[in-house]
Amino acid sequence: MAENILTSEVLEPYAQALMSLGQSNDLVDRFGEDMANILDTLNASADLKTLVASPLAKADVKKAVLDQVFGDAIHPFTRNFLMLLVDRRRVMFLEGICQQYQKLLRKLKQAVLAEVTSTVELSDDQKNAIRSKVIAMTNANSVDIETKIDPELIGGVIIKVGSQVIDASLRGQLRRITLRLTSAT
Structure with a gap:
């Protein structure tokens, strides 16, 4: 319940505002790339994630670090955002x-997210095979694949698309x- 409130009251309006800005300036895909870059950077750096989440860190410090980390790698509109x-x-x-x-972008592009859990990193051929099967299953225009590694699976993959799970x-x-x-017994 708290997650739904957070989504509708905080996350959605800001994401929607960025989407509107992207649509009016034909930068929807560029902002999508920027969001992916920011997510990858946050996931790769626990220190950056901690700084961003910290209510004790001063705003000017956060701005300086974000500007230093992302700089020219993101669009100026994204930096201003x-x-x-x-x-x-x-x-x-x-x-x-x-x-x-990214959810809004997938909806706009009629794409779906396939969360794939495997024991080892998937090759490009394996990702393409999964992408093809998911497109056939969902009739989506495209498929974004998010991979996770779980050595306890022993082998094979688990694919989650929306509420569907293929184990x-x-x-x-x-x-x-x-x-x-x-x-049977």
């Missing part, structure tokens, strides 16, 4: 706003066999 988030004390929600923007992992197959064997 980050500074606005700092000024309005909403930068702690940066990760969620970026994710919400093609060895762990899942063993669980199904166990259920069949126990229900």
Whole structure:
């Protein structure tokens, strides 16, 4: 419940405002790239994530660090957006706003997100095969793939698209066999 309130009251309006700015300036895709870049950077740096989320860090320090980290790698409008988030004390929600923007972008482009969990990093051919299967399943125009590594799967993959889950992992197959064997006795 709290997550829905956060999404509707904070994340959605900022993501929607950025989307509107992108649409009016034909920068929707560029902002999408910027959001992906920001998310990747936040996920790669626990220190940056901590600084952004910290209510104790001063606004000018946050602005200086964000400007130094992202600089010319992001569009000037995106940089101004980050500074606005700092000024309005909403930068702690940066990760969620970026994710919400990406959801809006996928909806606009009739794309879906496939969350793929595997035991090892997937090759480009494997990602393309998954992409093709998900497109056939959902009739989407395109598929964004987000990968996670889980060595406990033993082998195979788990693909989650929206509320649908396809468990093609060895762990899942063993669980199904166990259920069949126990229900047969």
